[in-house]
Amino acid sequence: xxxxxxxxxxxxxxxxxxxxxxxxxxxxxxxxxxxxxxxxxxxxxxxxxxxxxxxxxxxxxxxxxxxxxxxxxxxxxxxxxxxxxxxxxxxxxxxxxxxxxxxxxxxxxxxxxxxxxxxxxxxxxxxxxxxxxxxxxxxxxxxxxxxxxxxxxxxxxxxxxxxxxxxxxxxxxxxxxxxxxxxxxxxxxxxxxxxxxxxxxxxxxxxxxxxxxxxxxxxxxxxxxxxxxxxxxxxxxxxxxxxxxxxxxxxxxxxxxxxxxxxxxxxxxxxxxxxxxxxxxxxxxxxxxxxxxxxxxxxxxxxxxxxxxxxxxxxxxxxxxxxxxxxxxxxxxxxxxxxxxxxxxxxxxxxxxxxxxxxxxxxx
Ligand SMILES: *Cc1c(COP(=O)(O)O)cnc(C)c1O
Numbered sequence: 001x002x003x004x005x006x007x008x009x010x011x012x013x014x015x016x017x018x019x020x021x022x023x024x025x026x027x028x029x030x031x032x033x034x035x036x037x038x039x040x041x042x043x044x045x046x047x048x049x050x051x052x053x054x055x056x057x058x059x060x061x062x063x064x065x066x067x068x069x070x071x072x073x074x075x076x077x078x079x080x081x082x083x084x085x086x087x088x089x090x091x092x093x094x095x096x097x098x099x100x101x102x103x104x105x106x107x108x109x110x111x112x113x114x115x116x117x118x119x120x121x122x123x124x125x126x127x128x129x130x131x132x133x134x135x136x137x138x139x140x141x142x143x144x145x146x147x148x149x150x151x152x153x154x155x156x157x158x159x160x161x162x163x164x165x166x167x168x169x170x171x172x173x174x175x176x177x178x179x180x181x182x183x184x185x186x187x188x189x190x191x192x193x194x195x196x197x198x199x200x201x202x203x204x205x206x207x208x209x210x211x212x213x214x215x216x217x218x219x220x221x222x223x224x225x226x227x228x229x230x231x232x233x234x235x236x237x238x239x240x241x242x243x244x245x246x247x248x249x250x251x252x253x254x255x256x257x258x259x260x261x262x263x264x265x266x267x268x269x270x271x272x273x274x275x276x277x278x279x280x281x282x283x284x285x286x287x288x289x290x291x292x293x294x295x296x297x298x299x300x301x302x303x304x305x306x307x308x309x310x311x312x313x314x315x316x317x318x319x320x321x322x323x324x325x326x327x328x329x330x331x332x333x334x335x336x337x338x339x340x341x342x343x344x345x346x347x348x349x350x351x352x353x354x355x356x357x358x359x360x361x362x363x364x
Pocket of ligand 1: 033035079159190191192193209210211212213219
């Protein structure tokens with residue numbers, strides 16, 4: 001028998017969440033963001049459920065090839081554009097759309113021999129200070145692109161740094177509207193947090209870019225959870241108990257003896273560790289379900305195992321089902337965001353870190 005850990009990708013939930021994005025921005029076209037191997041879900045596993053999108057957005061050229069290999073003939077946008085001049089050959093061959101965020105990328109386009117003009121998304125740095133032209137250089141970049149025979153349609157985009165929180169997007173939206181004023185072309189501004197929290201046409205623009213919401217994690221957790229946004233978990237990580245230990249007061253658990261029993265208790269040992277992608281720095285008490293019953297982890301997470309408190313589940317024993325996140329038995333559920341919070345991180349990081357050694361399959 002293989003080690004009992006496995007991950008499930010819930011196709012119906014992916015399609016459901018995509019529909020939520022569509023409903024929140026009904027007048028925009030919708031990129032499903034599938035970078036990082038569809039946020040750890042697997043592009044091939046997620047594809048069928050997401051092909052209701054109008055386009056796919058990602059940043060790895062090999063991933064763009066995989067999307068085309070699945071038969072997708074619609075838009076595919078490279079969110080960071082090309083990384084070197086010869087990438088433009090692949091862009092031409094696969095008919096990709098690409099972001100242009102710096103002068104060098106325009107130089108490469110100007111030197112590129114292509115028969116068919118390419119569609120580009122000119123990116124404004126509206127305040128995040130990651131990629132994009134500063135406002136003062138934006139119009140000149142647009143004029144240069146517009147004059148190139150290698151370039152067809154020029155669209156305009158920016159990315160928000162605080163769509164999920166209190167600072168909000170007003171200052172970046174104003175910077176974008178100012179820089180883009182009177183320029184023709186389609187607009188793309190909104191990520192998941194902006195799609196859900198800032199529902200006005202100026203923010204939705206012509207194309208929204210839905211990432212994390214599609215994968216059943218709330219972009220603004222803990223202010224709101226997936227229930228609030230009507231989203232469903234798309235990834236379940238589950239395993240089983242492979243051992244049980246009775247503890248006496250003073251007994252310790254795991255490496256570093258970081259947990260000491262203060263009373264008699266039973267713990268279960270789960271076939272899941274940090275080599276599976278479960279975060280090592282989760283403290284004791286990180287939420288977990290055993291046979292669908294909520295309990296917490298105990299002691300340090302090791303490479304292949306972690307321990308859980310069986311106090312709330314006295315009937316549990318070897319073979320009992322353990323839900324690390326996602327859908328549990330009998331309709332129970334543990335949001336990935338709850339586990340991420342305990343680990344001091346966000347749902348994005350946990351799903352992207354699912355290890356290749358975990359057998360993964362999609363289910364309806
Ligand atoms: C990753 C990414 C997105 C999607 O962000 P989510 O928060 O996952 O919705 C949108 N736009 C760009 C440029 C990105 O890199």
